[in-house]
Amino acid sequence: MDFPRLLVSLLISNVFFSVLFFPFAEPIPSADEDRSIINPSCCLGPKPSSAVRKNWTCRSVTPASPPITDSGCAVWSEACSEAVLGLASGPETVELVRNIRRKIHANPELAFEEFETSKLIRDELDRMEISYKYPLATTGIRAWIGTGGPPFVAIRADMDALPIQEAVEWEHKSKVAGKMHACGHDAHVAMLIGAAKILKTREHFLKGTVVLLFQPAEEAGNGAKRMIGDGALENVEAIFAVHVSHMHPTGIIGSRPGALLAGCGFFRAVISGQRGRAGNPHHSVDPILAASAAVISLQGIVSREANPMDSQVVSVTSFNGGDNLDMIPDTVVLGGTFRAFSNTSFYSLLQRIKEVIVEQASVFRCSAMVDFFEKESTIYPPTVNDEKMYEHVRKVAIDLVGPTNFRVVPPMMGAEDFSFYSQVVPAAFFYVGIRNETLGSIHTGHSPYFIIDEDVLPLGAAAHATIAERYLNEHG
Ligand SMILES: [Zn+2]
Ligand SMILES: [Zn+2]
Numbered sequence: 001m002d003f004p005r006l007l008v009s010l011l012i013s014n015v016f017f018s019v020l021f022f023p024f025a026e027p028i029p030s031a032d033e034d035r036s037i038i039n040p041s042c043c044l045g046p047k048p049s050s051a052v053r054k055n056w057t058c059r060s061v062t063p064a065s066p067p068i069t070d071s072g073c074a075v076w077s078e079a080c081s082e083a084v085l086g087l088a089s090g091p092e093t094v095e096l097v098r099n100i101r102r103k104i105h106a107n108p109e110l111a112f113e114e115f116e117t118s119k120l121i122r123d124e125l126d127r128m129e130i131s132y133k134y135p136l137a138t139t140g141i142r143a144w145i146g147t148g149g150p151p152f153v154a155i156r157a158d159m160d161a162l163p164i165q166e167a168v169e170w171e172h173k174s175k176v177a178g179k180m181h182a183c184g185h186d187a188h189v190a191m192l193i194g195a196a197k198i199l200k201t202r203e204h205f206l207k208g209t210v211v212l213l214f215q216p217a218e219e220a221g222n223g224a225k226r227m228i229g230d231g232a233l234e235n236v237e238a239i240f241a242v243h244v245s246h247m248h249p250t251g252i253i254g255s256r257p258g259a260l261l262a263g264c265g266f267f268r269a270v271i272s273g274q275r276g277r278a279g280n281p282h283h284s285v286d287p288i289l290a291a292s293a294a295v296i297s298l299q300g301i302v303s304r305e306a307n308p309m310d311s312q313v314v315s316v317t318s319f320n321g322g323d324n325l326d327m328i329p330d331t332v333v334l335g336g337t338f339r340a341f342s343n344t345s346f347y348s349l350l351q352r353i354k355e356v357i358v359e360q361a362s363v364f365r366c367s368a369m370v371d372f373f374e375k376e377s378t379i380y381p382p383t384v385n386d387e388k389m390y391e392h393v394r395k396v397a398i399d400l401v402g403p404t405n406f407r408v409v410p411p412m413m414g415a416e417d418f419s420f421y422s423q424v425v426p427a428a429f430f431y432v433g434i435r436n437e438t439l440g441s442i443h444t445g446h447s448p449y450f451i452i453d454e455d456v457l458p459l460g461a462a463a464h465a466t467i468a469e470r471y472l473n474e475h476g
């Protein structure tokens with residue numbers, strides 16, 4: 001089935017699908033604007049205008065013109081991007097990525113338990129005769145395509161699902177009670193396998209090596225950090241990754257230079273005093289009062305110490321003391337989260353949260369212990385896009401979807417463990433829209449109603465493949 005026909009059939013059959021938990025702050029396009037992106041009629045008439053032709057969903061699947069010769073894309077041109085798009089939107093790739101996404105969606109696995117997902121990926125890699133190393137970080141895979149020599153560029157997908165009960169009724173609904181791919185990682189894996197297929201077909205054009213990383217445990221457990229520890233970034237000089245987003249219509253690609261996603265950490269403090277009768281408070285050491293003072297003082301860190309131009313958050317979300325109305329308790333346990341967009345601000349917040357709680361406790365003769373769960377890997381540094389890598393994504397996206405379908409997005413307070421890669425090598429993270437009002441793919445990531453528009457899959461595959469091949473072309 002060619003791409004326009006596929007799109008029409010998807011729209012007619014009202015196939016479902018998914019998104020991301022970081023809301024874009026940009027206005028959501030109206031339904032009319034959406035139709036301009038997904039209206040299939042422009043695919044069925046005479047050759048569309050160049051403005052429309054730029055629209056992904058209307059792009060012809062005929063071979064690139066002028067044809068790419070065996071000398072490859074010595075100098076990258078729009079024809080090279082169109083050749084990749086032609087492969088991505090061909091019936092074989094479309095069917096492959098859709099089937100893989102549906103299989104993984106129906107069989108979700110949580111962090112570090114992605115054994116069947118990983119096996120499915122390795123089976124596909126075997127079928128395509130693509131070499132790989134396994135396991136990294138328990139279930140992760142490092143595959144490679146190309147010359148085997150430098151430069152090495154990496155593209156990454158996350159594999160884990162969430163502990164959520166799917167509320168969407170459809171043919172490929174999760175078969176596992178209480179587990180669901182509600183963030184689109186099933187789509188990310190399918191896109192990366194689609195890219196692998198395209199890149200394998202074009203392997204003789206590659207001027208270096210593409211490394212494909214399938215990683216576990218993005219949602220919990222810092223899978224990226226463990227992948228790096230197991231050699232995922234060996235020789236790699238740049239890395240890219242995509243996330244689906246319900247805030248933009250299918251066919252839109254978005255990113256930004258610099259800070260894109262916040263660093264995220266959690267804290268839990270135990271403030272200890274001395275239990276005693278509430279009617280005689282002078283015989284006790286009151287941790288309720290100490291903890292209350294600490295909560296108030298924590299609010300002063302961002303409002304009085306942080307540069308107002310540097311967005312930061314400290315939120316106390318939990319406060320638990322005694323349960324006897326006539327007794328002052330021994331201890332109070334409080335906790336919360338903190339966010340910042342630079343490593344300096346992020347680790348400064350961590351330090352000050354600890355100091356404020358410990359010092360405020362001591363003012364009221366209490367002691368305090370503060371835990372940041374570093375051992376449980378709940379700290380995610382900020383995700384910062386390298387300016388040059390962002391520019392590379394922007395160039396590729398504009399070639400694929402046209403300038404009007406690329407958006408510079410605002411930074412968001414959500415977090416991503418891709419940040420660990422971005423701390424090691426130049427990196428860029430970008431979004432691809434999945435919003436389609438007709439299909440109902442309007443729900444935020446981590447919602448039990450999360451749905452994606454599967455038309456995004458070949459576009460994601462094309463974006464990955466073009467980013468990687470063009471990077472090698474321009475740096476090899
Ligand atoms: Zn998520
Ligand atoms: Zn996610």
